[in-house]
Amino acid sequence: MSKRVWIGITFIVFVMCMGNAQRVFASNVSGTLVIVTSFPPTLFEKFKNAFEQKYSDVTVFVRSKKTSAAISFINERVNEPADLFWASAPDAFEVLKEAGHLQRAFLQTDEDGARIGSYPIDDPDGFYRGFAVSGYGIVWHQDYLKRLGLKAPENWRDLTDPSYAHHIGISAPSRSGTTHLIVESILQSQGWENGWATLSEIGGNLATVTARSFGVIDGVLAERFGIGAAIDFLGMSAKATGSPVDFAYPAGTAFLPANIAIVKRSTNPIAAKAFVDFVLSDQGQMLLFDPEISRLPVMQSLYESAPAHFANPFGDELTNKGIAFDAQLSRQRYQLVNSMFDVMITFRLQALRRTWKVIHDAEEALKNVNAPHLVEQVKEARRLASQVPVSADDAASSELSAVFVRHKPGLSVPFRQIKLESEWATFARDHQDRAHKLASDALNALQAQTTKSRS
Template sequence: MQRTYFTRALVAGLCGLGLAQAAGAGTVTVLTSFPKELTTAYQKAFEAQNPGIKIEILNKNTTASVAYVRELPEGQRPDVMWASAPDAFEVLARNKLLAPAPETVNKSAPPKIGNYPLNDPQGLYYGQALAGYGIMWNTRYLQAHKLPAPKEWSDLTRPEYFGHVAISSPSRSGTTQLTVETILQGEGWDKGWSQLLAMMGNAAAVTDRSFAVPDGVNNGQYGIGIVIDFFGLAGKYSGFPVDFAYPRMTAVVPANIALIAGAKNAEEARKFMAFTMSVPGQQLLFDPKISRLPILPYSMLKAPAGYPVPQEVASRAKVQFDANVGEARYQVVISLFDQMVTFRLKELQAATRAIHEAAKALQAKPNAKGSELLAQARSLAYTPLVGEANVKNEEFLELFRKNRRDVAVSKQLTGLEQMWADKARANYERAQQLAGEARSLAK
């Protein structure tokens, strides 16, 4: 009797193990930075069509996702990477962490958006949606503060927008990193950084997550947000008092999906990838809470009236985005932004306030010496600490690609970043002082 009991228990245990393995084999782990509104919609729709497969969402920001995949051994990695930043996928591809899945591609999608390839030419990641970068604003907030709606990045450097702008940190948000890189590519490294730093001097906040910016604009906490288009469009089409504009200096690039090398459930993962690029999967992008631009022609879909047409936005965009350039300096850009902006925002704000006040005083009462001091203050506050020559130096770039877990590498990078932080603080404090002197000369 006891033997029969143990035999039954053993059989039950083996059956349970088999079921667990079967359940594991039918589960696709999707690593993504996308919001719950989007991932839940795709999860429910796909599982309804494929009752034997479960979708597990692992939500991390893009930078953390790249690090996560790099650190895990083959066989323990998630199955699918799904995010907006093409240069993040280039980083994964460079490290041989992506696997080809050409059978998932929808052949009805165009090969290019503007001049930008929809899919990776090497066939390792694929455009699943399209995105541009721009400015959203709360219409009631701007009306209450008597502010005009900004349309270009340069507008956000103007003194009337001081304290009204929000952005997320590119080290915590792949979409912000893309926005920053788009401006740098469009304006050029040095001019781009000068514009960015002047814009950031007007910032009310640099948030930890990209979602915090549109949420803050939707509820009126911030007047203006620097965002990827779907944040602005989702707020607008969901009924919030917000609007959105694409500056001329923007780019339209794919949000991508890819099979991770060493995926546990590659077959099921390919099915999920194919679904996201199918007509039903693309139609989901028009959900007001999602509001993304599809890769398929609108003739195959039912688009809301007045919805932006990707090819039209791309034709107006002035930036021909180069993912290889973005990938090469990816770590440098996010690190430099943190040391000059994220961790030094108060000092940058103080310098910018003083510069605005001095400029106003000198406009009312011109003074040659004051104008000279003001020019020096602007140069100190809005000049990047890393010049264009450095980001063309392969040895310099390679340092930032190395593994920070290496003690020697970590020590070298930490020392360099601390030097940037100290220099930024000193420059901002000196800029504030010079602007104050300039203002006093106009009295």
């Protein structure tokens, strides 16, 4: 027998063995699979149906929960079935990883794994894998802006422009892992103090704070407001399916992997692993290009055949906009940042609008007036309205951040957290009242001065 024939026979036997192994594996993939996810039905239903078609002996059940509720569910409802956690926010996976609720199922031999910018796509410790790339930015309704003569925003700071007052929607980070990452992106790219100053001023322009991140894109589509802070796929899928919306990645945004992990208490790890393999297969990754899903695959080679409107997060244009996101810092101060946003912004929308409106009015009125003392007075009003009661160092302290837990109906929070949040609320009220008075007094003085000069 010639060497060439022997190699050919060996290859055929190898292929047959591989085929048999795949059939044996497929036959072992059965039973029920429970997925806890924050993704919308437009995504999970398509993957569920495709997976059940491939593995006909598996029945997939989806527990749809916002990210913060999903973390609580896996952390606390330990007797409830859960095989997979599937969501965008990597810091949420870090929270569950640290709490010991994820399986270390994906250890890699390659220490230099794939990255998005400087961020690893897969958890280096093997507890979760990235299946798509998430970008965070600004979505807007084109007809809405055109009708009102508003420019499309390009950066986070653009959203502080007084022309956008009552035209912006955002979700609370305590209710949305997406918004938490948006808030963290702003804090990490601009610095703690400057970032909160930007968030406070954006707060003065808000039309509403929605209950979930999906409420932002729904509000834009319904033209309840014209602009929203959102994850890219919500804007891209709306645009791809014919809605008159557009989306922009601001400079200083984050590009991070959306992830999937096997929950430690999984009762069907074989099916769970098969589902992970499926979403990372060519078939699963190509499914992300579906117009109703419109997510960015982690397989770089697929972008050569991507639809024309798809951005490439691995290209220079977008990687230059991204920041080196610190997921460890975000995870550590996760609940502290969420609580601060609610106390300083969510629960003070009317006061924020009133304060920032008078500051903006005073700044506009003083543009072409020679009144240095009034200019300084309004600068002080802006400084007061922008301040937060916690320093960057304290926020990064594990001693302080460990105090905070998620607010849940019917469950108490630590007394120290209640005390601190009460102090923050007093701080916000006092600073905004003082800022409002300074700006109002400056406006009144300017009006009196103008009246006197005319008489």
